[in-house]
Amino acid sequence: FTLASLRGNYQPELSRRLYRLIKTENHVITSYESAGRERQSIANQLSEWGEQTGDDAVNELSDKLGVLLSELGAQEEAFAQSLEEYRSVLKQIRNTESSVQPSREHKAKITDEIAKLRYKDPSSTKITLLEQELVRAEAENLVAEAQLTNVTRSKLKEAFAAQFVAVIERAEKQTVLARHGLRMLNLLDDTPVVPGEQLLPFEHEREARQILLDAEEELKDWSLNIEEEVTTNAH
Amino acid sequence: FTLASLRGNYQPELSRRLYRLIKTENHVITSYESAGRERQSIANQLSEWGEQTGDDAVNELSDKLGVLLSELGAQEEAFAQSLEEYRSVLKQIRNTESSVQPSREHKAKITDEIAKLRYKDPSSTKITLLEQELVRAEAENLVAEAQLTNVTRSKLKEAFAAQFVAVIERAEKQTVLARHGLRMLNLLDDTPVVPGEQLLPFEHEREARQILLDAEEELKDWSLNIEEEVTTNAH
Numbered sequence: 204f205t206l207a208s209l210r211g212n213y214q215p216e217l218s219r220r221l222y223r224l225i226k227t228e229n230h231v232i233t234s235y236e237s238a239g240r241e242r243q244s245i246a247n248q249l250s251e252w253g254e255q256t257g258d259d260a261v262n263e264l265s266d267k268l269g270v271l272l273s274e275l276g277a278q279e280e281a282f283a284q285s286l287e288e289y290r291s292v293l294k295q296i297r298n299t300e301s302s303v304q305p306s307r308e309h310k311a312k313i314t315d316e317i318a319k320l321r322y323k324d325p326s327s328t329k330i331t332l333l334e335q336e337l338v339r340a341e342a343e344n345l346v347a348e349a350q351l352t353n354v355t356r357s358k359l360k361e362a363f364a365a366q367f368v369a370v371i372e373r374a375e376k377q378t379v380l381a382r383h384g385l386r387m388l389n390l391l392d393d394t395p396v397v398p399g400e401q402l403l404p405f406e407h408e409r410e411a412r413q414i415l416l417d418a419e420e421e422l423k424d425w426s427l428n429i430e431e432e433v434t435t436n437a438h
Numbered sequence: 439f440t441l442a443s444l445r446g447n448y449q450p451e452l453s454r455r456l457y458r459l460i461k462t463e464n465h466v467i468t469s470y471e472s473a474g475r476e477r478q479s480i481a482n483q484l485s486e487w488g489e490q491t492g493d494d495a496v497n498e499l500s501d502k503l504g505v506l507l508s509e510l511g512a513q514e515e516a517f518a519q520s521l522e523e524y525r526s527v528l529k530q531i532r533n534t535e536s537s538v539q540p541s542r543e544h545k546a547k548i549t550d551e552i553a554k555l556r557y558k559d560p561s562s563t564k565i566t567l568l569e570q571e572l573v574r575a576e577a578e579n580l581v582a583e584a585q586l587t588n589v590t591r592s593k594l595k596e597a598f599a600a601q602f603v604a605v606i607e608r609a610e611k612q613t614v615l616a617r618h619g620l621r622m623l624n625l626l627d628d629t630p631v632v633p634g635e636q637l638l639p640f641e642h643e644r645e646a647r648q649i650l651l652d653a654e655e656e657l658k659d660w661s662l663n664i665e666e667e668v669t670t671n672a673h
Contacts (some may be wrong), residue, residue: 209488219484219488220483221487223483224483224484224487225482227476227479227483228470231473231477231480234476235472235473237469238473241463241465241466244520245462245466245624248458248462249459249527251455252455252459254455255455256590258590258591260591261591261594273481275605290538290549292535293667306576306634327525330557339648342633344648345634346633348633349630349631349633349634349635350555352493352637353630353631354492355493355496356493356626356628357626358498359496359499359584359626360623360626360628363503364620364623366616367616367617368620370612370613370615371616373503374612375609375611375613377605378610381605382602383666384598384602385602385603385664385666385668386666388595388598389666389669391594391595392587392671393591393670395584395671396510396587396588398581398583402587417531423544423608425651429617431617431620433620435627436627436629436630438626
């Protein structure tokens with residue numbers, strides 16, 4: 204039982220579930236932001252660690268790995284940012300739900316009043332007036348419910364299309380980085396040295412730099428390429 | 439300034455940096471575990487929300503989207519688990535660093551004692567004994583340093599190969615889920631309804647189920663396929 208769930212209780216009945224879902228989504232986003240930030244911090248730590256090993260090969264490699272890790276972290280943060288956009292689309296459904304609630308309540312209230320009055324004072328002239336008001340309330344509510352259906356359907360598609368595209372973008376960009384990371388690892392020769400053997404300077408500095416350039420280039424050229432584009436008839 | 443960083447100060451000098459990096463990596467893992475768990479909770483919330491909309495199409499679709507989201511969350515948790523394995527390989531480097539530290543200190547201590555004694559009592563016979571001890575300490579340290587170099591190089595490759603492969607696995611599996619998610623969204627017709635229009639029952643139940651089966655099948659058939667396999671000469 205948290206403050207957030209307490210606050211959830213003050214939401215109109217109709218929008219309560221989505222309100223909570225949007226709250227939970229905020230926790231997810233915070234987790235990804237934090238994972239991305241910490242991954243970038245680890246990139247620095249790795250590079251500093253490599254420097255103090257006194258092994259030139261490990262030093263150079265951990266420095267270059269750091270660059271790739273840092274970019275992996277940046278992609279994680281960009282993913283969190285995209286989820287924020289998806290979340291804001293969900294809010295549009297929630298807000299429409301909130302705004303439709305009074306219309307439902309208004310209709311229910313008049314229906315209730317008519318029933319009470321018919322029981323207490325069946326000949327009251329107020330009944331006719333209330334019935335007219337009910338007709339108007341029903342018409343207003345029909346419009347509100349249609350709006351809710353339309354917003355819900357189109358924004359549900361829009362929101363989850365945004366989430367899925369964000370998943371694909373993160374996945375493809377991080378795959379580029381990871382594949383070049385694997386190439387980078389192969390520049391480190393781990394043939395065992397014997398005690399007292401002089402450690403040789405790293406010989407693949409140029410190749411390591413080229414791998415970083417390749418990764419950068421591929422990320423720059425990346426574009427979304429999906430067969431399953433989501434279509435809408437909403438407008 | 440946290441308790442973790444205080445504890446970091448009690449680590450041997452040599453393993454302090456990696457000790458902290460491994461701590462930070464633990465935070466990253468916790469973030470992914472939490473993101474995965476919350477994503478699965480959102481899957482349930484979405485399905486329950488869809489049920490209460492009273493719109494059959496939204497109900498069916500949010501239920502099926504929930505299945506895909508839940509699997510996206512499970513993949514995030516599996517990724518956290520793989521990072522745990524990568525982290526345990528880093529610990530092997532850290533432990534070797536810790537075990538090499540006394541050997542360096544032992545050598546430095548004897549060198550120091552010899553220097554002091556040469557200054558205070560240059561004719562002491564203890565000097566010869568200490569010099570013999572120093573030769574032994576140096577030999578022992580040469581072995582330790584070679585072990586450290588070998589473990590560091592091979593475990594660095596092994597650890598980051600594991601991380602990069604985990605990144606690729608999560609990426610490819612989540613891409614499968616996201617692409618089928620986009621297909622799923624296109625089953626929802628968002629052509630605006632007019633006020634009072636009867637909402638039709640969802641007509642694509644069978645296609646929706648087929649999309650889930652396709653996704654399940656593709657995940658089951660998934661296997662790692664990388665050109666950049668990391669090779670080792672460590673053994």
